Amino acid sequence: MKICVLVKQVPSSDALIKLNSDSTWIKEDTVVFAINESDSFALEEALQIKEQTGEGEVVVVSLGPDRAQRAIREALAKGADRGIRIKESFPYSSDPFEIASLFAAAIKDDNFDLILSGLQSDDLGSGQTGVILGELLGMSTATLVIETELSGESIRVKRELESGWFQWVAMTLPASITIQSGINSPRYASLRGIMSAKKKEIRLIEKNDLSGSIPSLQSIEHVYLPQKTKRTEMITGSIDQVVDKLSEILKRNIKIL
Amino acid sequence: MEILVVLEHNNQTIHRMSWEAVAAGQSLGKDLNLSTTILIMGSDVSTLAKEAATKDITEVLVAEHPLLETYTADGYARTLTQVIESEQPAYVIMGHTYMVRDFLPKVCAILKQPLFGDNISYRIENSTPIFIKQIFQGKLMAEVSPQGNQPYLVTFQSAAFQSESVHRGAGATIRNLSITLSDEIIKTRSEDPFQETTIDVDLSSADIIISVGRGIGKKENINLVKELAEVMGAQIACSRPVVDAGWLPPYHQVGSSGQTVSPKLYFALGISGAIQHLVGMKGANNVIVINKDPNAPFFEIADYGTVGNILEIVPKLTEAIKGG
Numbered sequence: 001m002k003i004c005v006l007v008k009q010v011p012s013s014d015a016l017i018k019l020n021s022d023s024t025w026i027k028e029d030t031v032v033f034a035i036n037e038s039d040s041f042a043l044e045e046a047l048q049i050k051e052q053t054g055e056g057e058v059v060v061v062s063l064g065p066d067r068a069q070r071a072i073r074e075a076l077a078k079g080a081d082r083g084i085r086i087k088e089s090f091p092y093s094s095d096p097f098e099i100a101s102l103f104a105a106a107i108k109d110d111n112f113d114l115i116l117s118g119l120q121s122d123d124l125g126s127g128q129t130g131v132i133l134g135e136l137l138g139m140s141t142a143t144l145v146i147e148t149e150l151s152g153e154s155i156r157v158k159r160e161l162e163s164g165w166f167q168w169v170a171m172t173l174p175a176s177i178t179i180q181s182g183i184n185s186p187r188y189a190s191l192r193g194i195m196s197a198k199k200k201e202i203r204l205i206e207k208n209d210l211s212g213s214i215p216s217l218q219s220i221e222h223v224y225l226p227q228k229t230k231r232t233e234m235i236t237g238s239i240d241q242v243v244d245k246l247s248e249i250l251k252r253n254i255k256i257l
Numbered sequence: 258m259e260i261l262v263v264l265e266h267n268n269q270t271i272h273r274m275s276w277e278a279v280a281a282g283q284s285l286g287k288d289l290n291l292s293t294t295i296l297i298m299g300s301d302v303s304t305l306a307k308e309a310a311t312k313d314i315t316e317v318l319v320a321e322h323p324l325l326e327t328y329t330a331d332g333y334a335r336t337l338t339q340v341i342e343s344e345q346p347a348y349v350i351m352g353h354t355y356m357v358r359d360f361l362p363k364v365c366a367i368l369k370q371p372l373f374g375d376n377i378s379y380r381i382e383n384s385t386p387i388f389i390k391q392i393f394q395g396k397l398m399a400e401v402s403p404q405g406n407q408p409y410l411v412t413f414q415s416a417a418f419q420s421e422s423v424h425r426g427a428g429a430t431i432r433n434l435s436i437t438l439s440d441e442i443i444k445t446r447s448e449d450p451f452q453e454t455t456i457d458v459d460l461s462s463a464d465i466i467i468s469v470g471r472g473i474g475k476k477e478n479i480n481l482v483k484e485l486a487e488v489m490g491a492q493i494a495c496s497r498p499v500v501d502a503g504w505l506p507p508y509h510q511v512g513s514s515g516q517t518v519s520p521k522l523y524f525a526l527g528i529s530g531a532i533q534h535l536v537g538m539k540g541a542n543n544v545i546v547i548n549k550d551p552n553a554p555f556f557e558i559a560d561y562g563t564v565g566n567i568l569e570i571v572p573k574l575t576e577a578i579k580g581g
Contacts, residue, residue, distance in 0.1 A: 182501030217371030
């Protein structure tokens, strides 16, 4: 079983996001980056499938600048066998079709049985890359998966639908599946894992070597802070003052006590 | 054809967000002086087509095939691809639903046409829409410009447009399309949808909801919230990470994959306010937010907010309310 896991390095969930000087992206130098949350669940699912089948390899594939090397190294420390990074520099690709096409060009000769990715990235949140990639490579696809059952040449997955509904979907391999957060409990890297990760291969591919025939169909021209639609009354002061004001608001303004 | 709005349904009713997509199509049509057409895919959708024909649109297209009786990503993607190729719309508009997220990227891949997903609005510049969406979990907005040729695939977030604002028409004509599908192109087999747990907490009718997020830190701290809920007569809800961590059962979850609520008060404790959560509580009359991060997006829609540690504030608030 050859499994590819798409991993994106994104600002960590509590990162303070500020705009860059020309409002085309965020100011990166003060931000702490981490593996995209749902991608870490996809990685764990891949590692568990490999352990369960007892053979094969897990390959971590990422598109990103040099800082993204750390995300791949972290995935290798958790147990992935090797990595591939498509190197890019700012301005980054933001079109999911372009990004998926880059991945397709980079991995088409690897003939993966399974591609797992997080359902969406916590930065752009398009949620398209895994599905487009699967379609480009002629694979079965499924999204928002919260359980997997592998049996031979096919896989059965439990998909999350809306409003608390679920559905099982079966398909033959190869398949590209997007993973919902919460599907498993991602492991921590062991000390031995961290040591052995240093010796594992990370193949670097220049984006420009792949992108010759790949169009970008959309681009982010401008980013800005959301305008407030509601007037928020901010409560400040010591904890006791805040508590007093909150009780007052509950009684007098919202009138629920 | 100019604007094609694709309706989603469960064989009985049209999805609420599909009517919002019709409103989006009519709005874009008015701004760009383009006509709007509706497409329904399925195996027996004539009743739904008649309902769609009451709207102010040019035509209702019906793409029926026995293989479309149950939804599959391949069946829907191949059908929509054929309709786009034969009818040549400039814009294809849909709601940003779980089903659309499942199959529409395949259409993007097959046709090599851009998919502008999860927009909350658009603006027109030189007769072309610039799509506006939230990025970084709602912390920033982005303006996204098309670079390739039409058609453009476009989805809008829940409540970006109002279904009540759909214009009714004099009765649109209904046209049946011929679709070619075979078993081989459908690579997945879908089983019947089901619900996991019976929902024994009816959040939808609750007047006061205290909702807890990742900021609560650990399972034991949920008790602090339970004590506050008790003195306030509130129901407890939560965001997805709390369910994922096993701190509360899934039926407490509010948001796109949980329940939709509209209480008199939504009291959010340690929830950042990612859009997947906010779509579930937009209907609340009053919103109070406590979060340690002053930049938490939840503050944007709060009536009252305070930046602070919920573990310190909540027990003192419980005591204060108890003491009258």
